[in-house]
Amino acid sequence: MTKEAVLEVLGTVLEPDLKKDIVTLNFVEEVQIEDSKITLTIYVSNPALHARKRMQEAVEFNLKRVFGEDTEITCMVKGLPSEARETHRKILPEVKNIIAIASGKGGVGKSTVTANLAGGLAKAGFRVGIVDADIYGPSIPTMFDVVGERPTMIDVEGKPMINPVMSYGIKILSMGFFSQNDEAIVWRGPMAAKAMTQLFTDAYWGELDYLLIDLPPGTGDIHLSLVQTVPLDGVVIVSTPQEVALADARKGVNMFKLDTINVPIIGLVENMAWFTPAELPENKYYIFGRDGVKNLAAGMKETFLGHIPLVQGVRESGDVGRPAVFQENTPTALAFEELVRIFVEEVNVIKARKAIKTQKDGVK
Ligand SMILES: Nc1ncnc2c1ncn2[C@@H]1O[C@H](COP(=O)(O)OP(=O)(O)OP(=O)(O)O)[C@@H](O)[C@H]1O
Structure with missing residues (x-):
């Protein structure tokens, strides 16, 4: 079990709102592997409890399917903070x-x-x-x-x-x-x-x-x-x-x-x-x-x-x-x-990345 192999599996898990896999989105963090134990943190755009739970289940299901039922997984799922998803512009806040x-x-x-x-x-x-x-x-x-x-x-x-x-x-x-x-x-x-x-x-x-x-x-x-x-x-x-x-x-x-x-x-x-x-x-x-x-x-x-x-x-x-x-x-x-559809998706992805960065910078 390597970090690359874990990321390959996580690359099949879709973020439900942004409709891209969580690896492409850079939503996977702090992957640590020790024997048959995997610890990791995942972001999900909807911070509601049910959305985080569903993501946790999807991650555990996919990792166990590949690495075996005995794999011990500690998966923390964080939602993007709603205030970070909103704009905080002085100019044109609406x-x-x-x-x-x-x-x-x-x-x-x-x-x-x-x-x-x-x-x-x-x-x-x-x-x-x-x-x-x-x-x-x-x-x-x-x-x-x-x-x-x-x-x-x-x-x-x-x-x-x-x-x-x-x-x-x-x-x-x-x-x-x-x-x-x-x-x-x-x-x-x-x-x-x-x-x-x-x-x-x-x-x-x-x-x-x-x-x-x-x-x-x-x-x-x-x-x-x-x-x-x-x-x-x-x-x-x-x-x-x-x-x-x-x-x-x-x-x-x-x-x-x-x-x-x-x-x-x-x-x-x-x-x-x-x-x-x-x-x-x-x-x-x-x-x-x-x-x-x-x-x-x-x-x-x-x-x-x-x-x-x-x-x-x-x-x-x-x-x-x-x-x-x-x-x-x-x-x-x-x-x-079709261009409009992809544009909307990509804008959402960029916003989500920015929200994670804002959250991290805020934590520092
Ligand atoms: N896909 C296309 N099919 C046919 N005609 C097009 C297409 N895209 C642009 N045009 C035509 O090419 C011309 C230049 O397009 P447009 O004015 O959108 O370019 P621009 O890059 O905004 O130009 P500018 O440098 O003046 O800002 C216009 O007459 C436009 O109708």
């Missing part, structure tokens, strides 16, 4: 998850992915907001058919606040709302940073499950000032499988992992993974290369969130202001819905 969508290179479909993630989350019943922080080319108003609209002001407990524009039940604020049509604002560094900060601090977002931030492409000052202003819960990186895009995506991942920035990577999305013509739906043409983002994610030990094909309908849906995810049962809508 928003459960603030997630940025980034890309190294421009034009890879970052806004398209943001719009469809938001749409898919709203379709699944979550309360969603979008901050379009793309100062160079804010495209979210087009993708949600609200180009001509402007946010109003509302009074919140005596304080005037910006009231986001609503589309498909999603609250939206875009840097694009603060310029006239066709007039490009040349945002200078500090001014852009200040305007963007106000989209968080001076806007009334209310209670949200997810606030998605469509970042400008690249790895610049605006990203740095954002992470200093808003404590992000995570970031999704979008890239095409093309070599030049991958190099920039790698830079993006590395930037968010810097000690000074330290934003958890939720995962990578491969957009324009292959081209499928509408008249030949079974055909796939890998025009930007195959699985480039998937391989990059594996190489960097990051999660791969999924492939989105290059389909004319995705572009058209964006242009007419109704994200493709709102279609019923089309291959594109299904691809985005």
